Amino acid sequence: MTSRDDATADSAWADRARATARRYLAAWELAPDGDEEIDGEADDGALLRPVRTPAGEAAVLRVSRPVPGTEHEHLALRLWGGRGAVRLLRAEPAERVLLLERTRAEDLHSVPVLEACRVLGELAGVLARPPRPPFPPLSGLARGWLAELEGAAELDARFPRRFRLQAVAALRRLLRDDLDAVLLPADLHYGAVRAADRAPWLVVRAEPVLAVPEFALVPALRDRTAEAGRGGALAAALEDRLEALALAADADADRLRAWALVRFALTAHRGPDATGLVQLCKAVQRGA
Structure with missing residues (x-):
């Protein structure tokens, strides 16, 4: 695949991910909070949206790319239960959509x-x-x-x-x-x-x-x-x-x-x- 093809595929995925994020913002009654998107470069290029839950909790709506390693992420996060890892608040595994506890920017x-x-x-x-x-x-x-x-x-x-x-x-x-x-x-x-x-x-x-x-x-x-x-x-x-x-x-x-x-x-x-x-x-x- 050429770099132009890669760029086209990335743009198409980003458009689909934003549409998916809009659907789950509505379905899960989430309110956008702050910057429209967080840089997801360190997160395999996932789409990250800072949001507030209906209870007012600071969270991140993440739409991950459909790559190997992401299909069972929700199960691992549930097993960890917030000990050593961010807490999982909601998930739609079929669409690689997770609602996660929000952290600070420092890594x-x-x-x-x-x-x-x-x-x-x-x-x-x-x-x-x-x-x-x-x-x-x-x-x-x-x-x-x-x-x-x-x-x-x-x-x-x-x-x-x-x-x-x-x-x-x-x-x-x-x-x-x-x-x-x-x-x-x-x-x-x-x-x-x-x-x-x-x-x-x-x-x-x-x-x-x-x-x-x-x-x-x-x-x-x-x-x-x-x-x-x-x-x-x-x-x-x-x-x-x-x-x-x-x-x-x-x-x-x-x-x-x-x-x-x-x-x-x-x-x-x-x-x-x-x-x-x-x-x-x-x-x-x-x-x-």
């Missing part, structure tokens, strides 16, 4: 990175729930990723072959573990956690998966790298993050390294530019 980009890693690690522990259907199991996803990377020889032209093969070997080792251990958000990143009035920090995106914390915490290593520098400075900064994340989440640092290699390689395979990911793969390895 974890607003605090020092190691403090943010501590918060993410602690939230992983708070949100962990016993595995149950219908959430997707990481083991099944990982087997698909293994086949994808094993057959991705064309990636070697723009991403070091050794990193692809290291990711393949890591996945084979990881698949020996119990990967479907607990219910967690698939991507615990800095923009998915916002400040709130009733708790210091709350996760605002579920993207639920049955997984292990090491998998969910990889975005904390991938994001905010500009402030870490390059080369040895980047490796030292990621080592500090690894330690902070593993300690706060009671996670295994070596497994976190392994999942980082896997997720970086997958991102490189699916994206046009792997330059920054090469630096991350070098930096995340012990002794880099």
Whole structure:
């Protein structure tokens, strides 16, 4: 699909999402409150409308894009029940419409990175729930990723072959573990956690998966790298993050390294530019 086609599809989706939001504003008797729309870039481009409920509670009406990971979000939010995540007030899953507790604008980009890693690690522990259907199991996803990377020889032209093969070997080792251990958000990143009035920090995106914390915490290593520098400075900064994340989440640092290699390689395979990911793969390895 060309960039023009992408822009056309995005515009068409936005028009449909606004029409959907108008219908649920009326159906749920919600009153617009403040800005017409909130920036949903950190929320997979969802349409976000600040509203007041009939009881006067500050809330957000969210219309999510119909992408994998959003179809069971309402179930995960109900299971979490507001502990570590925003409260779910109402839902229409068929149309990906959720009415959520409203948080403040500040996310974890607003605090020092190691403090943010501590918060993410602690939230992983708070949100962990016993595995149950219908959430997707990481083991099944990982087997698909293994086949994808094993057959991705064309990636070697723009991403070091050794990193692809290291990711393949890591996945084979990881698949020996119990990967479907607990219910967690698939991507615990800095923009998915916002400040709130009733708790210091709350996760605002579920993207639920049955997984292990090491998998969910990889975005904390991938994001905010500009402030870490390059080369040895980047490796030292990621080592500090690894330690902070593993300690706060009671996670295994070596497994976190392994999942980082896997997720970086997958991102490189699916994206046009792997330059920054090469630096991350070098930096995340012990002794880099």
